[in-house]
Amino acid sequence: MNAEVLVEKTARYVERLFTGEGSGHDWWHIRRVWQNARAIGQKEGADLTVVQLGALLHDIADWKFHGGDEEAGPTAAAAWLRSLGAAEDLVQPICQIIREVTFKGAGVSTMPSTLEAQVVQDADRLDAIGAIGIGRAFAYGGYKGREMYNPAIAPELHATFEAYKTNQAPTLNHFYEKLFLLKDRLNTPSGKQMAQERHDFMEAFVGRFLAEWHGSDPAPESFQIPISINHSL
Template sequence: MDIVKETENYVKLKLLGEGSGHDWWHVKRVYDNSLMLLKHDMNQNVNERVVKLGALLHDIADWKFNHGDEKAGPRAARKWLESQNVAQDDVNHVCQIIYDLSFKGGKSRSPMKTIEGEIVQDADRLDAIGAIGIARAFAYGGYKGQELYNPLILPKENQTVAEYKSQQTTTINHFFEKLLLLKDRMNTRPAKEIAMKRQRFMIDFLDAFLKENQAEDSWHAARLDRYKAMDR
């Protein structure tokens, strides 16, 4: 039995058609990103199967859709992997990756414990930035019923885990609260290089968005100028 292929079919069946941006195609891109990053780390002792399973199962039960329960994903992944008789060490490793990888507010760096975890985390975060990241941000904001933009609501940077989970925000604020922070939190060299290009794309988008709104909004404009300066 090919456990990776079986897991791919299992996840695809569960997430195909999901509408918040955490769908099967997001998982497929994270999986493909992981394979790309793996090529750059094959000189290290990397458990390729753990990387593949971690990428495929990383959103099987995201805490955002499970009442904030951070153990929902690892629990669902463990149930599936043990039903497929995967070695217990690999099960534990995959579940630890799933538990650790999520962004949990600006104050938390969400460090990974292994190179396998760093690869899956980078692969997931690359899909949260750039053109795809912009599309997913607005898909999720619509799913959550958030305002697109409100110049009177300011982002809350450097949030705690509890603040990040509970705060009502806008989709534009989400860029300042999370997405623009991810470039400097990549673990692997190739992910850092890709993130730089995707960061520029997001900055250009936000610059155009704020200019087209013509709102009295000195905070967002000033903070974006800071990111522009950092990106030069």
């Protein structure tokens, strides 16, 4: 099966699986990541077959919805690709992308090992910030039954993936614990160029949110922008 057909069949398969999903990890999220990954990959000289399949399958069995199992996604992706007769030298790089793409906590390094994984990670992270990122954050918070904001619960910069996985904090904390960090943790020149405007919009939104919430009372110090963070991971 040639690469174009493999990508098309995978796109239709993922669309069937994720249409109507309500947590912000739906088909349209995957489609945006796919399109951005393809555009970034073209600019950066990446293998576009690996990039496109990695983007399409990056959420195929996300640990967040599979009991924290980090291998659920690579296992499901490998099974699908092998069912189409894909060679192992294509299957394995895509499985590695799925392992490496996810954010694992503010204090955890997640530098991808290949250019293709860097491209897909950038595309996924771009969809987590800006206007779309704001909408997705609150969609996921509602899906999980979380408060929008609770000024008594300060953000936590998680030092381990386990701490990040088990976090149940209100949605606004997620901006400080992940989303505000992403701009400085993109990998490619193309991804970094796309991130700044989205980041600025997100900061403006959170500033307005806190102003409306607290009125004349100042927000707690832990919710002042910018938060002190380590951008090097």
